[in-house]
Amino acid sequence: MDTKQIINELTPYKPGKQIHEVKEMYGLDRIVKLASNENPFGYTKKLDNLNAFSPSFEVYPDGYTAELRSALAKRLNVDESQLVFGNGSDEIVQSICRAFLYPGVNTVMAVPTFPQYKHNARIEGADVREVPVVNGYHDLQGMLDAIDEETNVVWLCSPNNPTGCAIPHDDFYNFLDQCPDDVLVVLDEAYYEYLDEKKDLDTVENLPQYKNLIVLRTFSKAYGLAGLRIGYGIGNPDLVAKLDVVRGPFNTSSIAQKAALIAMEDDTFIADSVSRNKKIKKEFQQFLDTIDWQYYESETNFLFISTPINSNDVFQYILKQGFIVRPLEGLGCPNAIRVTIGKESDMKELQSIILQLNNKVIEANRS
Numbered sequence: 632m633d634t635k636q637i638i639n640e641l642t643p644y645k646p647g648k649q650i651h652e653v654k655e656m657y658g659l660d661r662i663v664k665l666a667s668n669e670n671p672f673g674y675t676k677k678l679d680n681l682n683a684f685s686p687s688f689e690v691y692p693d694g695y696t697a698e699l700r701s702a703l704a705k706r707l708n709v710d711e712s713q714l715v716f717g718n719g720s721d722e723i724v725q726s727i728c729r730a731f732l733y734p735g736v737n738t739v740m741a742v743p744t745f746p747q748y749k750h751n752a753r754i755e756g757a758d759v760r761e762v763p764v765v766n767g768y769h770d771l772q773g774m775l776d777a778i779d780e781e782t783n784v785v786w787l788c789s790p791n792n793p794t795g796c797a798i799p800h801d802d803f804y805n806f807l808d809q810c811p812d813d814v815l816v817v818l819d820e821a822y823y824e825y826l827d828e829k830k831d832l833d834t835v836e837n838l839p840q841y842k843n844l845i846v847l848r849t850f851s852k853a854y855g856l857a858g859l860r861i862g863y864g865i866g867n868p869d870l871v872a873k874l875d876v877v878r879g880p881f882n883t884s885s886i887a888q889k890a891a892l893i894a895m896e897d898d899t900f901i902a903d904s905v906s907r908n909k910k911i912k913k914e915f916q917q918f919l920d921t922i923d924w925q926y927y928e929s930e931t932n933f934l935f936i937s938t939p940i941n942s943n944d945v946f947q948y949i950l951k952q953g954f955i956v957r958p959l960e961g962l963g964c965p966n967a968i969r970v971t972i973g974k975e976s977d978m979k980e981l982q983s984i985i986l987q988l989n990n991k992v993i994e995a996n997r998s
């Protein structure tokens with residue numbers, strides 16, 4: 632059977648190892664997954680009795696996501712027509728590529744960054760231009776230089792996955808002002824809730840001035856609803872209308888819509904998760920300082936850490952002791968891992984595993 636040629640060149644997304652797989656493989660009874668930037672503190676308690684809200688499963692969900700749309704529009708102070716929902720923001724990435732990319736045009740992104748931009752762009756046949764990050768930060772001038780007549784979409788991820796670095800406010804607006812206005816700028820703010828207030832790009836309130844900008848956010852990370860698959864985009868109504876054409880008609884489930892609506896109301900849960908994350912992250916950074924492992928600044932719930940040996944070996948060593956982290960070789964960083972900041976006690980345990988590993992590396996280098 633014939634597919635688009637590109638399909639033969641791509642591989643499916645390789646998920647972080649599932650907990651039960653690792654348990655069986657190494658005969659462990661407890662596994663800590665720090666590979667996908669999920670919220671280690673779960674999700675709002677308000678969802679404990681989600682069963683009571685259960686919609687009728689036999690009925691299709693509201694394809695317009697009306698209730699959540701209205702609440703979110705109010706919350707963000709935007710018009711309902713500025714919102715588009717997706718089966719995770721992943722699906723919105725896919726819809727953007729489907730609508731705006733095709734053979735003959737190109738798209739500009741950082742490297743390393745969230746791999747789904749490139750993956751979906753290639754499926755649509757667009758040329759991908761990758762501009763290396765500098766110390767974990769987007770090289771915005773380099774990205775502007777990479778834009779030409781054939782550029783349709785530019786991807787900015789702030790804070791950037793996997794580096795954790797957030798684009799500074801002035802640099803962002805300088806970029807927007809210089810970017811041609813027929814180029815769609817996608818700003819992926821999957822970790823928005825973790826961002827310090829001072830570092831907020833205030834994108835939503837500035838949207839009216841930038842009709843070529845779309846902001847992506849998600850309920851998967853700080854809100855802890857990764858398993859339900861719901862995210863959203865905020866942009867100009869004309870832009871949003873185009874994405875509504877390409878998205879599936881019932882792309883978010885009734886449960887996900889309901890859960891997001893409830894989760895959105897619990898600001899205390901988010902504030903608590905964010906402050907705990909901040910404290911634990913700092914302690915972990917201080918530990919890394921003591922063993923001299925370098926990491927990028929991070930405004931998120933994960934750290935990009937340089938490793939003294941190949942990251943797959945680091946990954947394996949840590950895995951055998953029940954911790955799953957993300958080696959970044961596949962993203963072009965053979966000597967780096969990405970570690971989600973977990974619960975305090977788990978991070979202490981991870982520290983002692985990394986310490987052991989580091990001692991072995993030092994010993995091996997001596998002999």
Ligand SMILES: *Cc1c(COP(=O)(O)O)cnc(C)c1O
Nearest residue numbers: 719720721745792821849851862
């Ligand atoms: C996790 C993540 C997403 C995907 O989130 P979903 O809403 O779960 O699809 C998108 N962008 C970045 C940068 C992410 O880290």
